[in-house]
Amino acid sequence: MRRPLGRHERHASLCPVTGKKRYRDELAALIALAECQSSPIPGRRESRVYRCEFCHHGWHLTSQRSGHAPW
Numbered sequence: 001m002r003r004p005l006g007r008h009e010r011h012a013s014l015c016p017v018t019g020k021k022r023y024r025d026e027l028a029a030l031i032a033l034a035e036c037q038s039s040p041i042p043g044r045r046e047s048r049v050y051r052c053e054f055c056h057h058g059w060h061l062t063s064q065r066s067g068h069a070p071w
């Protein structure tokens, strides 16, 4: 069952296409990236941010360095 995005999800919403957490601008994404990279918890390492063309130009983190379709 798919749940449509609500109208007033202004923060911490997920991208309907990539399923990633969405940031409203580049700065917010970069801050989240820095926090992720400084985390002592092992696991996935995000390496850069990119602007998503699907979710109203939201920003996401990705562990891939280059190329299209980073998800």
Ligand SMILES: [Zn+2]
Binding pocket: 015, 016, 017, 018, 022, 052, 053, 054, 055, 058, 060
């Ligand atoms: Zn997106």
